[in-house]
Structure formats: structure tokens, C-alpha cells
Amino acid sequence: MSFFSPARLVAPLAVGIALLGSVAPADAAPARYEEAYVFGDSLSDPGNLFALTGQPGFPYVDGRFTNGAVWADYLAADFATANQTLRNYAFGLARVISPSVDPEEPATALPINLGDQVGRFLAETAGSVGQRAVGIVWMGANDAFRILDDTAAQIAELQKADPGADTTPLVVNAVLEARLVAQTLAQAAQALRSGGLKDIVLMNLPDLGNIPLFAGNAAGQALASAVTGNFNAALAAASFDGLKVTRIDMAGLFDALAEAPESFGVSNLLNCFNQFDPSQGLCTDPDQRAFFDLVHPNRVIHARVAEELRAVVAPLPLPAAAWLLLAGVGGLVVLRRRAT
Numbered sequence: 203m204s205f206f207s208p209a210r211l212v213a214p215l216a217v218g219i220a221l222l223g224s225v226a227p228a229d230a231a232p233a234r235y236e237e238a239y240v241f242g243d244s245l246s247d248p249g250n251l252f253a254l255t256g257q258p259g260f261p262y263v264d265g266r267f268t269n270g271a272v273w274a275d276y277l278a279a280d281f282a283t284a285n286q287t288l289r290n291y292a293f294g295l296a297r298v299i300s301p302s303v304d305p306e307e308p309a310t311a312l313p314i315n316l317g318d319q320v321g322r323f324l325a326e327t328a329g330s331v332g333q334r335a336v337g338i339v340w341m342g343a344n345d346a347f348r349i350l351d352d353t354a355a356q357i358a359e360l361q362k363a364d365p366g367a368d369t370t371p372l373v374v375n376a377v378l379e380a381r382l383v384a385q386t387l388a389q390a391a392q393a394l395r396s397g398g399l400k401d402i403v404l405m406n407l408p409d410l411g412n413i414p415l416f417a418g419n420a421a422g423q424a425l426a427s428a429v430t431g432n433f434n435a436a437l438a439a440a441s442f443d444g445l446k447v448t449r450i451d452m453a454g455l456f457d458a459l460a461e462a463p464e465s466f467g468v469s470n471l472l473n474c475f476n477q478f479d480p481s482q483g484l485c486t487d488p489d490q491r492a493f494f495d496l497v498h499p500n501r502v503i504h505a506r507v508a509e510e511l512r513a514v515v516a517p518l519p520l521p522a523a524a525w526l527l528l529a530g531v532g533g534l535v536v537l538r539r540r541a542t
Contacts, residue, residue: 232516237335244294251294270501276508284517291319331398340405345383381436388440406434408456414473415496
């Protein structure tokens with residue numbers, strides 16, 4: 203997720219779209235890997251966009267789209283401790299479907315989208331990944347925001363001409379677009395196989411209707427929930443020939459957050475910062491608010507997401523001799539892992 207125009211939904215919508223079941227959480231013991239490759243957007247970006255453009259700046263921390271480490275930073279630290287490899291290709295603002303270049307949106311010209319990330323992976327690895335390698339993919343939110351923004355504009359224009367107009371066809375088109383995004387993501391993930399990857403971890407989207415951006419906007423919440431619900435349903439239905447796919451249910455995780463924020467170590471579902479109105483200032487308790495800005499979770503929630511990944515992905519341990527050496531110099535780190 204990244205910066206985008208707020209969806210302009212101001213009128214009730216007849217959603218009328220059945221939302222299919224969420225992806226089931228992974229229940230297997232952590233698989234051990236010697237290499238990991240991350241593909242995603244600002245939810246996974248360890249500072250790649252910042253290195254390219256200088257954004258995001260203050261009050262975001264270290265080029266992350268939050269107030270500290272993102273989930274991928276925690277996993278990268280695990281792999282580094284075990285002397286194993288994790289490469290992160292994620293960029294804030296990245297989309298599954300590459301946008302047409304728009305001079306008014308400089309990011310549309312950047313080589314940051316999923317196809318670019320997969321292409322970079324294929325070029326850098328040249329099919330030489332090890333037998334114990336895993337790809338981790340979490341994308342689609344920026345595509346969803348684009349769909350929501352476009353649909354909101356279409357609805358506003360339609361209702362300006364005819365306040366009583368039926369908006370259902372526009373909603374149907376929005377959810378069909380969301381399904382196309384999921385199908386495109388699945389095709390890109392399948393392409394990772396040509397780079398030698400045999401294992402994929404696939405994360406679905408949280409219900410965007412529950413993020414602070416849509417607080418108090420019932421129409422916006424309904425459409426955002428329909429779009430992400432149908433994206434998740436299409437992603438759950440996708441098949442991946444020749445790949446072992448482990449699915450992590452981020453929708454379920456964030457639903458649990460909405461029901462009981464305190465169980466995640468935060469006090470509420472509020473945001474600390476409004477990126478569209480910086481004059482509102484920064485809160486004084488960012489770690490108690492589940493969201494750092496209107497769309498991005500804070501570092502506490504990212505740490506919880508990292509636990510979900512650790513439950514299914516773990517680096518191969520160092521050889522016994524290496525562990526003894528680290529222990530001898532006081533460098534042994536014990537990683538706590540949680541079963542699901």
C-alpha cells in the first residue's frame with residue numbers, strides 16, 4: 203500500500219456481490235529455507251523506494267511506510283542471523299498490473315511494479331536459486347485503491363447527472379477488475395518457477411474497508427470490502443502448477459485485529475498521522491494505534507505479521523560448528539516462533 207487519492211464515495215451503493223470465503227491460515231510446521239525472495243509493495247518495502255526517490259520522508263522512519271521496521275525486516279534479520287540469504291524486491295507504490303505512464307503521477311514511470319520485480323529476480327538469479335528457496339508475495343492493495351478511486355469518480359459523475367441512477371454496474375465492474383488483478387498476480391507468481399523457485403508463500407489482502415481511510419464512510423467501506431473480498435476469493439481459487447504454495451490469511455489476521463486490538467499489543471484502530479493533511483500533526487502514542495497513517499499499520503502490527511511468516515518460513519540453521527562458534531562469543535540468538 204502507498205499514497206493514493208482518497209476514494210470519493212459519498213452515496214450509498216447497492217453492492218450485491220457475494221464475497222467468497224477467506225484463504226485458510228497455514229497450519230504446517232515452519233519449512234526451512236536457505237534463500238528467500240520478497241515481492242510486494244509498501245507493506246513489505248525495506249526502503250527500496252526511498253533509495254530510488256527519497257520518499258517517504260518524515261515522519262516515516264528509515265524509508266519504511268511506517269514508524270519502524272516492516273515485517274520483512276524481521277524475517278531478513280532471521281535469515282542474516284542464520285547466515286542465509288533474503289532479497290527484498292518490494293517497492294512502495296508498486297502495483298500488480300503496471301499502470302500507463304501518467305505525467306501527473308511520476309511513480310507510474312518507475313520500474314517498481316510486480317513484473318519489474320519478477321524480471322529483476324530472474325535477471326539476478328539466472329535460474330540459479332538453491333533447492334531450499336522460497337518466494338514470498340504480498341501485493342494488490344495499490345491496484346485495489348486505483349479501482350476504488352476510479353469507481354468513486356465514475357459514481358460521482360453518474361450521480362451528478364442522475365441522482366437516482368443505478369450504480370450496481372459500476373460496482374460489478376470494480377469487483378471484476380479486482381479479480382483480474384488477482385489472476386494477474388497468480389500468473390506472475392507462476393513465472394517465478396522459471397527462476398528456479400519451487401515454493402511460494404502467498405498472502406491475501408486485509409479487508410480495506412476496515413482501514414482508517416474509510417472510517418465514517420459506509421459507502422466507501424462497502425465497496426472497499428467488496429473489492430478486497432473478491433480479490434481474495436480469486437486469489438484463493440488460483441492454481442499453481444509445479445509450485446508448492448503456502449497461503450497466509452492476512453484478511454483473517456486483520457479481522458482479528460479489528461475485533462481485539464489489545465491482543466495485538468495496541469489500544470485501538472486509529473491512525474497516528476494523516477498523510478493527506480499533515481497539518482493535523484503526529485500523535486504522541488504511535489505504538490498504541492494500529493495504523494501509522496490512514497492505510498499503513500504501525501511497527502507493532504508489522505511485528506505480528508512477521509510472526510505469521512515465521513510460523514511457515516524459517517532459515518536453515520547454521521551448521522553445528524558455526525553455532526558453537528557463535529555461542530562461544532556470545533552471539534547466539536534464540537528465535538521465538540509461534541505455531542498456528
